[in-house]
Amino acid sequence: xxxxxxxxxxxxxxxxxxxxxxxxxxxxxxxxxxxxxxxxxxxxxxxxxxxxxxxxxxxxxxxxxxxxxxxxxxxxxxxxxxxxxxxxxxxxxxxxxxxxxxxxxxxxxxxxxxxxxxxxxxxxxxxxxxxxxxxxxxxxxxxxxxxxxxxxxxxxxxxxxxxxxxxxxxxxxxxxxxxxxxxxxxxxxxxxxxxxxxxxxxxxxxxxxxxxxxxxxxxxxxxxxxxxxxxxxxxxxxxxxxxxxxxxxxxxxxxxxxxxxxxxxxxxxxxxxxxxxxxxxxxxxxxxxxxxxxxxxxxxxxxxxxxxxxxxxxxxxxxxxxxxxxxxxxxxxxxxxxxxxxxxxxxxxxxxxxxxxxxxxxxxxxxxxxxxxxxxxxxxxxxxxxxxxxxxxxxxxxxxxxxxxxxxxxxxxxxxxxxxxxxxxxxxxxxxxxxxxxxxxxxxxxxxxxxxxxxxxxxxxxxxxxxxxxxxxxxxxxxxxxxxxxxxxxxxxxxxxxxxxxxxxxxxxxxxxxxxxxxxxxxxxxxxxxxxxxxxxxxxxxxxxxxxxxxxxxxxxxxxxxxxxxxxxxxxxxxxxxxxxxxxxxxxxxxxxxxxxxxxxxxxxxxxxxxxxxxxxxxxxxxxxxxxxxxxxxxxxxxxxxxxxxxxxxxxxxxxxxxxxxxxxxxxxxxxxxxxxxxxxxxxxxxxxxxxxxxxxxxxxxxxxxxxxxxxxxxxxxxxxxxxxxxxxxxxxxxxxxxxxxxxxxxxxxxxxxxxxx
Numbered sequence: 001x002x003x004x005x006x007x008x009x010x011x012x013x014x015x016x017x018x019x020x021x022x023x024x025x026x027x028x029x030x031x032x033x034x035x036x037x038x039x040x041x042x043x044x045x046x047x048x049x050x051x052x053x054x055x056x057x058x059x060x061x062x063x064x065x066x067x068x069x070x071x072x073x074x075x076x077x078x079x080x081x082x083x084x085x086x087x088x089x090x091x092x093x094x095x096x097x098x099x100x101x102x103x104x105x106x107x108x109x110x111x112x113x114x115x116x117x118x119x120x121x122x123x124x125x126x127x128x129x130x131x132x133x134x135x136x137x138x139x140x141x142x143x144x145x146x147x148x149x150x151x152x153x154x155x156x157x158x159x160x161x162x163x164x165x166x167x168x169x170x171x172x173x174x175x176x177x178x179x180x181x182x183x184x185x186x187x188x189x190x191x192x193x194x195x196x197x198x199x200x201x202x203x204x205x206x207x208x209x210x211x212x213x214x215x216x217x218x219x220x221x222x223x224x225x226x227x228x229x230x231x232x233x234x235x236x237x238x239x240x241x242x243x244x245x246x247x248x249x250x251x252x253x254x255x256x257x258x259x260x261x262x263x264x265x266x267x268x269x270x271x272x273x274x275x276x277x278x279x280x281x282x283x284x285x286x287x288x289x290x291x292x293x294x295x296x297x298x299x300x301x302x303x304x305x306x307x308x309x310x311x312x313x314x315x316x317x318x319x320x321x322x323x324x325x326x327x328x329x330x331x332x333x334x335x336x337x338x339x340x341x342x343x344x345x346x347x348x349x350x351x352x353x354x355x356x357x358x359x360x361x362x363x364x365x366x367x368x369x370x371x372x373x374x375x376x377x378x379x380x381x382x383x384x385x386x387x388x389x390x391x392x393x394x395x396x397x398x399x400x401x402x403x404x405x406x407x408x409x410x411x412x413x414x415x416x417x418x419x420x421x422x423x424x425x426x427x428x429x430x431x432x433x434x435x436x437x438x439x440x441x442x443x444x445x446x447x448x449x450x451x452x453x454x455x456x457x458x459x460x461x462x463x464x465x466x467x468x469x470x471x472x473x474x475x476x477x478x479x480x481x482x483x484x485x486x487x488x489x490x491x492x493x494x495x496x497x498x499x500x501x502x503x504x505x506x507x508x509x510x511x512x513x514x515x516x517x518x519x520x521x522x523x524x525x526x527x528x529x530x531x532x533x534x535x536x537x538x539x540x541x542x543x544x545x546x547x548x549x550x551x552x553x554x555x556x557x558x559x560x561x562x563x564x565x566x567x568x569x570x571x572x573x574x575x576x577x578x579x580x581x582x583x584x585x586x587x588x589x590x591x592x593x594x595x596x597x598x599x600x601x602x603x604x605x606x607x608x609x610x611x612x613x614x615x616x617x618x619x620x621x622x623x624x625x626x627x628x629x630x631x632x633x634x635x636x637x638x639x640x641x642x643x644x645x646x647x648x649x650x651x652x653x654x655x656x657x658x659x660x661x662x663x664x665x666x667x668x669x670x671x672x673x674x675x676x677x678x679x680x681x682x683x684x685x686x687x688x689x690x691x692x693x694x695x696x697x698x699x700x701x702x703x704x705x706x707x708x709x710x711x712x713x714x715x716x717x718x719x720x721x722x723x724x725x726x727x728x729x730x731x732x733x734x735x736x737x738x739x740x741x742x743x744x745x746x747x748x749x750x751x752x753x754x755x756x757x758x
Contacts, residue, residue, distance in 0.1 A: 034318060034330040035281045041315055042255035042283070050312040052550075052607055054087035075101065075113075083120060086552060089610030091128040098124060115172050119179065122165035123552050126186055127610070129158025133189070134582075138227070138614055140219035145557035145579035146205055147188035159189035170201055178480065178553055181487035185555055185581070203490040209570040212562055214535075216577040217600070217618035220731045224270055226601070227614040230257050232528075234288035234344075235586035235603040235615075236672040239264075240299050241326055244711075244726055246590050246674050249301060250603050250615060251285030253344075255315070258283050259303075263326075268593065268729030278327050284315055286344040287586060289672055292641040293335070293348075293357055294382055297634070298322035299641070299675070302359070306342035307400075308607070311369050313342030317361070336384045341371040345669055347404040349413040350639050351429060352437045353696040356380050357639045360415055362399030372396050373417075377437070393439045397421045400476065401669035405460030405469045406644070408510055411698045413644055415439065416460065418473045418669070422452035424502075426471075447511045448504065453477045453497040457527040459668045462661045463541055464566035467648070468506035469663070470515075474527035474545065475500045482526050482547070482554035489524045499524040501545075520568040525559045529670035533589025533598045537626035537680030539653070539660040540566055544600055546584020546670075550607040558584045558602070580604065582613040587671035591630070591678060593729040596709055597622055598678055603671070619731055627684055627708035632676035632724075633664060635694065636716040641675055644695030653682035681708060690714075690721075 046053050048060035061081035068074035082097035098121040105113060133153040134142035141151035153159055166183035169176055184203045187193040194202055221227040230252040240247045245264035252258075258280045262270040274280035285303040293300055301320040306313030319335050320328040332338050341363040351358045356378035363371035372394040376384035388394035393415065401418035408414070412429035419425065426446045427439040443449050448471075456476035460469040477498050478485065488495050501521040504512035516522050529546035536542075540563035547558050557579030561569040573579040583606040589598045597620040604613040629649070633642035645664040650657070660679055666672035681687060687706040694701070694716055703721055706712050711724040 031278050031282065031328075031330045034316070034332065035283075037316065038255055038283050045255065045309065045312045047312065050309065052309060052312075054084045054608060054610075057084045058088070079117070079120070082124075086124055086127060087608035087610050089131070089608075089612070091124050091131060091610075094124045095121065095128065115169055118165050118169055119553075122162045122169065122179070122182070125158045125161040125165065126182065126189075126555075127158075127552060129153055129155065129162065129186075129189055132158060135229070135613070138222060140222065140616075141577070142614075143581040144219075144577055145185075145188075145581050146193065146574065147185070147581075152191040153189045156190045159186045162186040163190070167198065167201075174200070177487035177491075178484040181483040181490070182553065182555065203487060205574060206490070206571065208575055209572065212564060212570050212572065214562065214572045214576045215621045215623055216575065217620055218577075218732075219616045220619045221601075221615055221617040223734060224268075224617065224731060225272075226262060226270060226617050228260055228603075229605070229612050229614050230254070230603075231605045231609065231612050232286060232583060232585045232607055233257075233603045233605065234285060234304070234671065235588045235601055236288045236290050236301065236666070237588040237590040237592070237601055238290050238299055238666075238672065238674045239676075240290075240322060242298065244724060245594075246592060248588075248601060249288060250586070251288050251303060252605070253284060253286035253305070253307070253607070254609070255284045259285065264592075266727065268731060268734050273326065276326065278329070279320060282318060282320070282330065285318070287670055289346060289348060289666060290675065291348040291357055291359070291643075292639065293319065293359075293378065294321070295356060295640040296322075296324070297640050298324045301328060302346060302348070304344045304346055304361075306340075307344035307364060309342055310364075310366065313364070314340040315342070316340055317343065317346075331382070335382060336379075336386070337376060339374060341374070343371075343399070345399060345402045347402045347415065347669075349404040349644050349665075350695055351404075351413050352377060352432060353412065354378075354380070355635070355638055355696055357641070357643060359384070360393065360402060360404065362395070362402040362417055364398045364400075364420075365396045366398060370396055373399060387437070391437050391439055392441075393427055395425060395427075397423055397425070400456045401458035401473070403459045403471075403669050404644075405663055405665070406646075407460065407469045407471075407506060409468065413695070416458060416471055416473075418455040418458040420454040420456070420476065422454050422477075424448045424451075424455065424473060442510070445510065447513070450514070451497060451502065453500070453502075455502070457530040457545065457668060457670055459530075459532065460663070460665075461532055461541055462663070463503070463563060464505065465539065465658075465660055466506075466508075466566075467659075467661050468508050470506050471504040471512060472521075472532075472543070473502050473504075474525055474530065475502065476526060476528070476549075478526065478549070481551050482549060482556045485524050485526070486556045495524065499526040501525055501527070518568070520570065521561065523559065523561075523571055526554075526556065527559075528583070529585040529587050529602070529668070531587040531589055531668035531671045531673055533600070533667070533673065534628075534678065534680040535560075535562070535589075535598055535600075535620060536623035537597060537628045538563075538682055539658065539680045540564070543569065544578065544587050544589070544602070546587055546602055546604075548583035548606065550611075552606075552611065555581050557581055578618050580616060582606070583611060585670060587668065589667065589673045589678070592617070593619065593731050594726040595620075595622065595728050596628055626680055626682050628678060628680045629687055629706060629708055630676055630678050630711045631662075631690065632711055632713045633692065634713070634715045637699075638694045638696040638716060642695065642716070643675065646693040646695075647677055647679070648689075648691040648693075649679050649681065649687055650689040650691075651681045651684035651687045653684050658682070676711070684708060
């Protein structure tokens with residue numbers, strides 16, 4: 001039986017792949033071949049052993065219940081079924097089971113089992129309240145911490161039921177910090193925080209940093225039709241049709257949810273053109289990145305799949321070629337990039353300085369499932385060759401983030417890896433020795449091996465504008481639900497390194513200093529996604545982090561940190577009104593309304609169908625009258641997208657001569673900013689000097705006297721720049737989208753969730 005079952009599963013898995021590779025399918029386009037491959041893999045993942053296949057787990061629990069002779073034997077199966085119903089978004093059915101279990105619970109089991117069931121019932125009621133209010137009656141203030149104004153629930157029953165259960169739980173255990181945090185959240189949802197919260201359980205809000213101020217952002221995604229409701233996914237904001245206006249691409253990690261491609265209409269509105277572009281049926285993809293692998297001047301898309309699913313995550317990545325006519329073609333197979341490893345992270349750069357972009361992919365390995373990292377060199381003809389073993393970068397770890405940058409300013413792009421295993425790995429690019437590219441692990445020498453906390457989101461950046469790249473990496477190590485850690489932080493109790501942010505400052509000598517404490521970045525975040533930008537155009541890059549984990553009890557706010565002069569960071573999550581409590585993933589900073597300041601788009605939603613949530617567009621109201629300029633580079637001898645170029649902008653701000661440094665890339669390791677660089681220049685009305693160090697050959701061009709508040713277009717080796725000014729939009733004046741295109745996650749008829757019968 002076991003052998004036959006395994007062979008059947010293997011056949012189901014391999015047949016679409018064999019057809020994909022050999023061309024035996026009757027479908028004619030590359031996109032249809034990838035669509036078919038993904039559908040076949042989706043079928044194999046619908047297995048009750050797969051943590052992220054609740055529809056299969058429901059059937060398994062149902063079979064256990066039918067085989068159970070007495071109630072005590074079925075209690076575990078019932079509890080599992082109810083929790084799985086929560087994963088499917090069927091809270092009312094889960095509540096019925098949990099309440100019935102409490103009624104029938106034998107007295108002799110009460111001390112051990114009752115609190116566990118009560119906790120599950122409480123979160124089910126809290127989730128039901130969120131569904132009726134934050135999803136069915138969604139506003140731009142829904143689930144923003146602290147919940148207030150239009151975020152307060154109109155239908156209060158769910159939160160009120162949760163309150164009573166959490167108060168009872170805290171009578172069992174007054175030190176239950178998870179229940180204490182969620183009790184405070186439930187009171188916020190009813191409008192009863194802080195006055196109605198029992199004094200002994202009240203958690204006070206973080207005291208605002210009075211040394212800096214921020215005007216609140218407004219979530220206008222629903223008004224513009226950008227509020228996709230999906231599971232966890234990636235986001236890119238960039239100009240894909242070369243009309244000057246940035247577009248938005250999103251994905252979902254579910255193999256039953258396709259991509260979206262919002263084309264900017266140039267008038268303050270967007271239209272989802274995914275179907276016309278040929279990508280709406282390309283499912284899956286926890287993360288997205290833009291690239292220009294063939295140097296044709298049209299930005300392509302790289303889709304990363306399979307993360308977290310272990311042996312069930314043998315999903316192929318996708319390279320989508322931009323055809324220059326508003327369509328994309330999946331060229332994964334013909335490019336030589338087809339492989340089957342769980343991942344969500346990669347980095348594109350010209351590592352061998354030949355003028356063409358290469359790609360390093362960070363895969364996830366555990367002892368029972370080894371998936372070495374991959375390193376593909378561009379063959380300059382639309383294909384790639386995998387050379388990780390020979391290049392010394394076939395890392396075997398549970399990799400969660402990778403980023404590339406020239407940390408030692410030697411002209412070669414290096415790689416940093418963030419891993420769940422706790423290792424922080426810096427790979428120094430040693431250049432071409434006898435014609436062969438090679439990397440050396442210099443993590444120990446660089447001072448990055450002292451702390452073994454598991455980490456996630458990461459990036460290279462120059463946070464202090466000294467011309468040397470620093471490293472940010474966020475801890476993702478926990479033994480309890482994230483709500484416990486959030487309550488502990490509110491009580492000012494230390495929690496070790498769990499969830500903390502690490503900032504490593506470049507010492508200019510190949511080593512790094514841990515500057516986390518002295519810059520105020522020792523806060524708890526538990527970042528899954530994140531990026532950096534400049535929300536107030538002061539020239540110092542700020543941070544926005546999407547937070548959470550798959551647990552429903554991990555209801556913690558996203559975090560926004562303002563960079564104060566390159567010396568410290570202030571947590572402005574509360575006053576900015578951007579502390580969304582739902583799961584946060586791909587983050588993109590971009591000036592979407594062309595008013596001169598950066599807005600933030602974030603892909604929201606968790607790991608399960610029941611945890612899908614609306615994406616958000618936080619529109620910046622304008623923090624001050626600071627100026628900026630945006631620099632768009634086009635490479636000729638180097639790669640066309642100029643990824644890896646170094647920018648130095650010199651200007652006088654309030655009588656002080658300053659320099660701001662930026663590298664051309666998409667920012668963080670989860671979410672992509674536009675490749676054209678938005679640079680704040682404070683009160684300067686013009687820029688005195690722009691210095692461009694082109695990647696590859698280290699040639700430098702210098703341009704004088706550029707105007708502020710414009711796009712400066714620079715082509716490699718051309719002596720003068722051109723200026724572009726885009727039409728400004730007022731999103732508040734746009735007629736609201738009266739048709740809710742995305743009220744619920746849409747599932748195909750053959751989706752196993754629809755097929756499951758309880």
